Amino acid sequence: MQDELRPQDVWLSERFADYYRRNPTPMPAVVERFREREFGFLFHGQKFFLRHVGMPTPRELRQFMIQRAPAHAYYSTAFYQDPNAKTMVEKGWRGAELIFDLDADHVPGAEKLGYRAQLEKVKDHFLRLVEDFVMRDFGFAEKDLLLTFSGGRGYHCHVLHGRALGLNSAERREIVDFVTGTGLQLNAFIRPMTLRTKGFGRFQKADNTVVIPADDEPGWGGRINEAIRLHLAALKALPAEKKDDVLRMNFNGITKARLLTLQKDLDHLDEDRIRGVRFPDGTRRGIVDVGVEIYKYMERTLTFDTLVPLAKGETDEPVTSDVKRLIRLPGSLHGKSGLRVVTLDLDDIRGFDPLADAVAFGTEPIRIRVEKPANVDVAGFQADLPVGEATVPEAAAVMLMCRGAAVPI
Amino acid sequence: MANAGRPVDVQLLARYPYVPLAREYVKAQGYQLGDLLVDAAFERVRRRAVQRVKGSMERDGIADVAAATEAESEVELLSYPVARLLLAELHDPYLTSRYAVAESKLLNERLSSEQDDRVVWTVATALGVPLEAASDTESFARLHFLDFLRHAPGRDPSWKLVNQRLSAGFVSLDRARVVRLTEQALKDRLEDEVAELERPGREVAKAFPKELPELTTILAAHRARFAQDTSGEVRIEAFPPCMKAIWGGIQAHVNIPHMGRFAIVTFLHKLGMDSEAVLKFFSQVPDFDVNKSRYQIEHITGKIGGGTEYSTPGCSTMQTYGICPLEQRDEVCFSITHPLNYYRKRLRTLPPAKPSPPATPPAQEAANAG
Numbered sequence: 001m002q003d004e005l006r007p008q009d010v011w012l013s014e015r016f017a018d019y020y021r022r023n024p025t026p027m028p029a030v031v032e033r034f035r036e037r038e039f040g041f042l043f044h045g046q047k048f049f050l051r052h053v054g055m056p057t058p059r060e061l062r063q064f065m066i067q068r069a070p071a072h073a074y075y076s077t078a079f080y081q082d083p084n085a086k087t088m089v090e091k092g093w094r095g096a097e098l099i100f101d102l103d104a105d106h107v108p109g110a111e112k113l114g115y116r117a118q119l120e121k122v123k124d125h126f127l128r129l130v131e132d133f134v135m136r137d138f139g140f141a142e143k144d145l146l147l148t149f150s151g152g153r154g155y156h157c158h159v160l161h162g163r164a165l166g167l168n169s170a171e172r173r174e175i176v177d178f179v180t181g182t183g184l185q186l187n188a189f190i191r192p193m194t195l196r197t198k199g200f201g202r203f204q205k206a207d208n209t210v211v212i213p214a215d216d217e218p219g220w221g222g223r224i225n226e227a228i229r230l231h232l233a234a235l236k237a238l239p240a241e242k243k244d245d246v247l248r249m250n251f252n253g254i255t256k257a258r259l260l261t262l263q264k265d266l267d268h269l270d271e272d273r274i275r276g277v278r279f280p281d282g283t284r285r286g287i288v289d290v291g292v293e294i295y296k297y298m299e300r301t302l303t304f305d306t307l308v309p310l311a312k313g314e315t316d317e318p319v320t321s322d323v324k325r326l327i328r329l330p331g332s333l334h335g336k337s338g339l340r341v342v343t344l345d346l347d348d349i350r351g352f353d354p355l356a357d358a359v360a361f362g363t364e365p366i367r368i369r370v371e372k373p374a375n376v377d378v379a380g381f382q383a384d385l386p387v388g389e390a391t392v393p394e395a396a397a398v399m400l401m402c403r404g405a406a407v408p409i
Numbered sequence: 410m411a412n413a414g415r416p417v418d419v420q421l422l423a424r425y426p427y428v429p430l431a432r433e434y435v436k437a438q439g440y441q442l443g444d445l446l447v448d449a450a451f452e453r454v455r456r457r458a459v460q461r462v463k464g465s466m467e468r469d470g471i472a473d474v475a476a477a478t479e480a481e482s483e484v485e486l487l488s489y490p491v492a493r494l495l496l497a498e499l500h501d502p503y504l505t506s507r508y509a510v511a512e513s514k515l516l517n518e519r520l521s522s523e524q525d526d527r528v529v530w531t532v533a534t535a536l537g538v539p540l541e542a543a544s545d546t547e548s549f550a551r552l553h554f555l556d557f558l559r560h561a562p563g564r565d566p567s568w569k570l571v572n573q574r575l576s577a578g579f580v581s582l583d584r585a586r587v588v589r590l591t592e593q594a595l596k597d598r599l600e601d602e603v604a605e606l607e608r609p610g611r612e613v614a615k616a617f618p619k620e621l622p623e624l625t626t627i628l629a630a631h632r633a634r635f636a637q638d639t640s641g642e643v644r645i646e647a648f649p650p651c652m653k654a655i656w657g658g659i660q661a662h663v664n665i666p667h668m669g670r671f672a673i674v675t676f677l678h679k680l681g682m683d684s685e686a687v688l689k690f691f692s693q694v695p696d697f698d699v700n701k702s703r704y705q706i707e708h709i710t711g712k713i714g715g716g717t718e719y720s721t722p723g724c725s726t727m728q729t730y731g732i733c734p735l736e737q738r739d740e741v742c743f744s745i746t747h748p749l750n751y752y753r754k755r756l757r758t759l760p761p762a763k764p765s766p767p768a769t770p771p772a773q774e775a776a777n778a779g
Contacts, residue, residue: 085691138554139578163555174570183569183728183735218576284548289525317729 008401009045011408013399016044016333019071023331025058025065034058036094051326070312071335071402074155074326074359077158079165088324095165097146099327100134101319102126109316110350116377118153119132119354126155127349129313133179134159137219142346147220149317149354151334156327173321177383178181180317181220181308183288189224197202212286212300214276223311227287227378228302230272230310232288236266250301262293269294290301333360338398356380359395366397367409374405412761423482426489427595428511428535435490445491446616454482459620460490465504473518497606498613504628506716509599517592521585532590534668536598540587541579548574548581560593563725563746568683585716643690645681647759649751650737650764651727652676659691667705668722668730670762672708672748674723679749722745 005013039061040051042267051074055061065073076083077099081092104110104118107125130147134140134157147356167175177183199205212228213221221313238246247262254262267290276284287403289297319325328334339358359379370385377383379395389409392400422431457474464471476482498509520529530550533540538560540550554570557580560567574581582590615619631665649654655673658665665673677687684707691702711718724746727733745751 022723028605136577137575139576163553165557167558170563170723170725171555173725174561176572177569177725177729178575181571183566184570187565188567188572215744217574220571221574321729 003047004284006269008404008407011333012044012071012338012401015338015394016071016335017286019333020062020069023239023342025062025331027197035323036081038076038078038080038083038091038326039329040074040076041068042072042335043068044071052084052086054080065332068135074330075329076324078324093324096125096165096167096323096325098159098161098167099155099319099322099325100129100157100159101150101316101327102129102156102314103152103316104151105153106314106316108309114375115153118143122154123349123352124326126157129179129315130157130346130349133271133313137178138175145346146330147346147349148330149330149339149344149352149358150343151332151339151358152337153351158327167323169321170325172323173317175322175353176315176317178219179313179315181223181273181304184220184304185306186224186304186307189221196339199223205409209216210288210295212274214284214286215235215274216276216284220311224307224364225275226382227307227310228286228288229271229308231302232266232269246296250297258293262297265294265297276314283358329344334402336397336402338402361393361394361398362393363397366392366402367391368397368406369409370406372400372405374403376400419479419482419486420476423476423485425532425535426486427516428532431486433487435487440487442490442494445487446612451487453738454487454491455667456617457484457488459491459617460722461512462495462499462504462508462624463627464509470511471515472496473515485564493603493606494609494613495617495621495624497609498617499503499534499624499628500608501628502604503632505603505735507631508603511520513592513596516595517588518746520588520591526584529591531589533587533594535592536594538590538594540585543581544576544579545581549584549587551581552580552587554578554580554700558703560597562589562591562593563723565743574610581771582587582753610651617624629764643677643682644759645754647741647752647755647757649748650739651733654737655732656736666730666732669732670705671709671719672722672732673726674706675719676748676752678710678718679721684712721747 020200035054037055038051039053039055040049042049050070050266050310055064063141078096078097079094081094082090085091095297098407102122102125104122107122108120110121111119113121128365130145132146134248135142139157140159140161144159144161144164146156146160148156148158149362150156155362182383213223215222215223215229217225235243236245241268244259247259251258251262273287276286288294319327328341332341333339334341336362339354340353340360342352342358355378363379368387368391370387373387374385375383376385376392376396376399378399381393381396383390383392383396385392385406393400397406397408401408417430417434419434422428422434423433425704428576459568461471474481476485492508516532523529526549530540533550538552539554539556540552543549545552554573554575555578557573558570558744561570570580590670591596645653645656647707652673655665658669659673674687677690678684682690685702687706687710688703689707709719722730722732724742727748728735741751741754745754
């Protein structure tokens with residue numbers, strides 16, 4: 001099982017051990033049911049995954065971290081009667097935290113960005129996930145949540161609320177589907193309607209109209225309203241020629257006259273009415289009601305595929321529905337970046353800069369040999385390093401070696 | 410309520426004998442199960458109990474009876490614990506689940522026709538659907554989404570969480586939906602409770618000397634019919650849209666995602682094919698690479714790799730992984746939660762199989778002879 005250790009593996013193990021010696025036991029938030037957790041570890045330069053490890057007390061965990069200095073440390077979101085057991089049946093599942101895991105991989109367009117920009121973008125999506133979905137829709141309070149930066153390219157939200165712990169996998173999947181809009185039935189929310197309204201001139205209202213949920217509707221109702229407004233605004237904002245193309249594409253063989261009418265309809269859309277108007281029965285609903293052409297346009301184009309991506313939340317689906325997942329240990333180091341898994345208050349997330357605030361190492365100058373040209377930007381040190389020898393601050397040296405771009409001299 | 414003012418409304422309890430209050434009433438009145446089984450005075454109770462169990466295996470379910478008098482109400486009320494004794498004696502998981510469905514359907518009928526909203530509210534809450542006052546005027550009640558998830562019937566997309574009005578953890582419900590959730594809650598509860606009932610003593614067998622063998626016979630006939638449904642050759646016409654789509658993709662040499670291949674292999678395996686038969690089935694596809702797939706198939710069917718046999722993913726898993734062709738679902742899809750149940754259901758509506766089923770290519774000699 002033992003792989004040959006390279007100099008950088010030894011160097012990183014020493015630095016990681018030193019970090020664990022200098023810092024308190026990781027994972028303060030879960031100490032309560034500490035004995036029921038399974039732990040798992042990967043080590044620098046070694047492929048085997050050590051798992052099914054139970055720790056009697058936080059002290060043993062701390063000693064383990066100092067002695068073995070793992071590259072990656074995980075704990076189970078599940079509670080087990082016997083975390084040391086090798087099979088699920090013997091382990092005896094006793095519930096699990098509800099997890100939302102958002103990584104740069106799941107954020108559309110993130111792959112084209114640099115590390116710093118990726119982190120920023122993931123953070124925005126994560127805040128939306130936590131504030132709009134987990135808190136506003138699901139109604140969990142901040143005290144029920146454990147929020148962490150993963151040390152890599154993402155964030156985790158653990159729901160610790162007692163009632164969430166017993167959810168089975170199918171129920172968790174329903175929760176993921178809610179976030180991602182999977183299975184959303186658009187026709188349950190949007191209804192074509194005929195509203196006969198009197199009027200003339202520019203107050204003339206079309207007979208056909210589309211009634212949508214008001215912008216302040218809870219859950220997906222409000223989201224659909226927002227998505228429709230975003231979609232129509234984007235269409236309106238297109239340059240005239242491009243707009244023609246888009247409309248023609250959706251209306252195969254549309255006549256010039258009708259195209260003009262549609263254009264005019266678009267210009268006359270009343271955003272306030274789309275957001276919501278009071279109906280005679282007292283309810284508030286949105287109306288997209290200008291013109292017969294826009295009605296036809298909506299019928300054809302406002303589909304699941306157009307709208308849901310504009311309003312959905314992002315999260316790693318299998319992680320949430322898994323009731324026996326291992327997840328990064330708060331307070332431990334991420335072996336691919338050298339950054340710390342940081343526990344965060346919701347208020348701190350907006351101002352949180354992982355490349356400064358999750359840094360675990362210092363400024364001591366370290367001589368390294370860069371083996372692949374690398375860009376590094378951490379703890380205020382920023383450089384494009386060519387292949388060859390260099391002297392960089394400790395935090396940057398750790399990051400470069402974790403990435404496999406450099407070796408110690 | 411007709412009997413308002415009385416401390417306990419027996420007519421009401423008779424309609425909902427599952428609620429704790431009904432159980433307390435039976436206890437408080439001093440009825441002993443032993444007496445219910447032997448005493449001639451309770452003949453009607455025993456007959457109704459048999460009817461309850463038998464009804465659960467009939468198409469129309471348990472017949473409702475209008476208990477007009479207090480005596481009739483007591484018969485109805487007491488027949489429920491006796492029916493449970495019968496189930497405990499028969500001790501059959503299939504019957505238990507049929508019974509749970511039938512009793513909960515009866516509950517649905519009764520609650521739906523209930524004039525008084527408060528009764529709906531009380532029964533729902535007593536059966537583990539903790540309703541709260543609605544926050545808007547349009548809905549009947551609201552329910553925490555975790556309770557909603559526990560009881561929501563999985564098969565109907567209109568019950569998916571994503572299609573609910575969800576605000577601050579609460580789902581808004583109308584009365585019909587509350588009734589449906591209560592039905593499901595009772596079903597789940599009965600399945601758990603009856604499965605855990607201990608086998609009663611000899612007195613139950615003695616009390617139903619003719620009825621028990623009769624029930625056993627009916628049950629055996631049901632089982633036989635059920636088994637017939639999935640035996641025999643695999644018929645592609647009865648595949649659910651998801652499996653048809655995957656199968657179509659494999660035939661067209663489209664790259665099928667891992668989860669899709671996994672799903673169809675487990676599906677075929679659960680229809681009774683071993684790994685050889687699955688391979689043979691796939692070999693209908695021209696230039697299908699048998700060797701490349703053998704390992705995977707044998708792994709999934711448990712032939713190698715620790716012998717774990719994987720089960721076919723259910724509809725919700727298929728949806729999460731994007732393998733369910735949502736647009737192609739048909740009416741059968743909306744009545745099931747698992748691809749295998751689709752197959753069983755569809756199979757019943759198909760004419761008998763033709764002589765040369767797809768899984769076994771016609772023998773060469775036969776072709777030559779023709």
